[in-house]
Amino acid sequence: MRGVYMKNEPLLEVNGLKTYITLENKKQAKAVDGVDFVIHKGETTALVGESGSGKSMTSMSIMRLIPEPSGKIVEGSIKLEGKELLKLSEKQMEKVRGNEIGMIFQDPHSSLNPVFTIGMQIAEPLRKHKKMKKKEAYKKAVELLVMAGLPNADQIVKMYPHQLSGGMVQRVVIAIAMSCDPKLIIADEPTTALDVTIQSQILGLMTELKDQTNSAVLMITHDIGVVSEAADKVMVMYGGQIVEKASVKELFRNPKHPYTIGLLASVPRIEVEQERLESIQGTVPPSHAFPKGCRFAPRCKHAIEACTKTVPELIESSNDHEVRCILYRGEETRPCDNHEQRNTN
Amino acid sequence: MYIYVIRRILLFIPMLIAVSFIVFMLAFIAPGDPLTGERIDPAVDAEVLDQRREALGINDPFYVQYFDWLGSVAKGELGNSINYNSRTVEGLILSRIDNTLYLSVFSLLFTIIVALPIGIYSARKPYSLLDYGATTFAFLGLAIPNFFAGLLLIYVFAFQLGWFPSQGSVSTVGLSGFDYFFDKIRHLILPGTTLGLASTAIYMRYIRSEMLDVMTSDFIRAVKAKGMGNRSVLYKHTLRNALIPVITLLGFEFGMLLSGAVITEAVFNYPGLGTLFLDSIINRDYPVIMGINLILSVTILVGNLLADICYAVVDPRIRYD
Structure with missing residues (x-):
């Protein structure tokens, strides 16, 4: 543990974030369209959603690595410990990336440069941010690899990425992300490309390292299983907006948004006998052609006429549980039966 | 390795x-x-x-x-020429090959010196004015045949402007030291540029597209996420990967250069292997033709070998297979 900390101290505050992408046909895709959330120190927050829901764009916006000039953060605010990231110059932002915010990517093999040694790639941020000498940085690289659970680290530093397995490389990527003691780690689908057996090891490692260093994790995933295993809080994203926010326990026990309910129902459950797996009809609308009202309305079983008029606000339906659905306005009813009962049909 | x-x-x-x-x-x-x-x-x-x-x-x-x-x-004997007073073929080739080598090396250097910076710039600022200019130049360079480009250069730079000589490999006998060296270089500029024109065009495009390709790859995003600066991203991570196929091609290129010089040498009346080759073909001097063919084939093979070795040096994934 690195000193005493207040669990509720906010680390990252994102407010009204809008990131638009200009497509080749000049249309604007609202990849992230008004996202607000807070990540507290020591927490793991999961950002869940289908592909195309804008979750990766949210993380790239925090890193300010949106591909320019087609992509642009149009408005909003991203504060890391009160420091406004969107106002930093590119040079200042370089000091945040890899130093205050570490990042872990989906496919470990393609997130390392194939022509440089592992040691060089871990040493690189240390030399830049911590001004370490070459020798010192390599020594630290070995320590980091050991910490990431790679025993023969002094040999691995001399190796190239293609000589290691996927799970080993992801440990290397985690070591790189952790190298400069970041306050926040953004993990973009960190286990998607890995074998199931390796997945929970990697998640376990991340949680362990997070607790050791008192950092916070923003875990981006489409895998509900990963959420239940590793996260404290969940945000469900749909069509560039957050549609539901709650603690993991609360969300699994009491999902509110019809989309979340559908998402949970589409997870196979071993204890329930099912003929067919539930699925949500239709696909995520493309972000340049969102429907006028609620973005989920065209796929929603409970949609009423009012849903197609205006985009609903995110409302706090109960303690620390927010949902963007018109059906919860001022009432405490669920739009449908308990989804677990439905599963047994 | x-x-x-x-x-x-x-x-x-x-x-x-x-x-x-x-x-x-x-x-x-x-x-x-x-x-x-x-x-x-x-x-x-x-x-x-x-x-x-x-x-x-x-x-x-x-x-x-x-x-x-x-x-x-x-045994290293390629027979006797029928045409050149029965001189040995190896002797004839040796007397000419140095000039062709100078020409090849000059054009290779020209290619690298011109194509590399322009290719990198085009990739950094795609669709900029200079990029469009480079693209136009590349298409011209590829479309204009060597002999025509050579004649064009002779017309402009030798006849009209009179900057460079249009013929031969050295002008006056009796030059020595630096004067001799510079005279040689002056004679190399027009044929060397002609010979390097097409490959410069190719490499320019090649480096540009390879750089752009690598720039959008996941690991470059990961390097940026580590907080690496622009220079490191561009010249260390991107360029190093973009050059892998380029370096390999350069090996082949070197082998091809000697044989490619035949026409260029003829245009500039440059006393190298190419003009010897043409003379021999006209005179049906088979021992010389075979000798030169053999030398050219061997250089291409050596070029391929060089390319393979270079490939292994720059790409660790090849080394350990």
Whole structure:
């Protein structure tokens, strides 16, 4: 543990974030369209959603690595410990990336440069941010690899990425992300490309390292299983907006948004006998052609006429549980039966 | 790494034998021999010519001729020229190859020096004015045939402007030291540029597209996420990966340069291997033709070997296979 900390101290505050992408046909895709959330120190927050829901764009916006000039953060605010990231110059932002915010990517093999040694790639941020000498940085690289659970680290530093397995490389990527003691780690689908057996090891490692260093994790995933295993809080994203926010326990026990309910129902459950797996009809609308009202309305079983008029606000339906659905306005009813009962049909 | 290189070198041997066979075969099946054609006095008796053929071994069966030739090639003897007062072929080639080598090296350097910075710039600022200019130049460079580009350069820079000589490899005899060196260089500029034009165009485009390709790859995003600056991202991570295929191509290029120089040398009347080659073809001087063919094939093979070795040096993924 690195000193005493207040669990509720906010680390990252994102407010009204809008990131638009200009497509080749000049249309604007609202990849992230008004996202607000807070990540507290020591927490793991999961950002869940289908592909195309804008979750990766949210993380790239925090890193300010949106591909320019087609992509642009149009408005909003991203504060890391009160420091406004969107106002930093590119040079200042370089000091945040890899130093205050570490990042872990989906496919470990393609997130390392194939022509440089592992040691060089871990040493690189240390030399830049911590001004370490070459020798010192390599020594630290070995320590980091050991910490990431790679025993023969002094040999691995001399190796190239293609000589290691996927799970080993992801440990290397985690070591790189952790190298400069970041306050926040953004993990973009960190286990998607890995074998199931390796997945929970990697998640376990991340949680362990997070607790050791008192950092916070923003875990981006489409895998509900990963959420239940590793996260404290969940945000469900749909069509560039957050549609539901709650603690993991609360969300699994009491999902509110019809989309979340559908998402949970589409997870196979071993204890329930099912003929067919539930699925949500239709696909995520493309972000340049969102429907006028609620973005989920065209796929929603409970949609009423009012849903197609205006985009609903995110409302706090109960303690620390927010949902963007018109059906919860001022009432405490669920739009449908308990989804677990439905599963047994 | 060593095993890889040794394996490559071993593969080199059967290829060399195959090449020697093809070189000989081509000369063998070509119609006519040095004693046919208009250069031979028609008054000479056919019987005398036949005796001459017998003495030269032209009437021997294919395999006898081939193994005779191969035997002497193995000893480093490529036979005697029929045309140049029976000088040895290896002697003739050696007297010319240095000029061709200068020309090749000059054009290769020209290619690298011009294509690399422009290619990198085009990738950094795609669709900028300079990028469009480079693209236009690249298409022109590829579309204009070598001999025409050569004539164009001669017209503009030798006749109109008079900056560079249009002929030969050295102007006045009696120059020495630095003067001699600079005179050589001055003579190289026009033919060297001509020879390098097409490959410069190709490499420019190649470096541009490779750089753009690497720039959008996941690991470059990951490097940026580590907080690396622009320079490191561009010149260390991107360029290093973008150059892998380029370096490999350069190996092949070097092998190709010697043979590519034939036409350019003819245009500039440059006394290299190419002009010797053309003369020999016109005179049906088969020993010289075979000798040069062999040398050119061997340089291409060596170029390929170099390319393979370079590839392994720059790409660790190849080294350990």
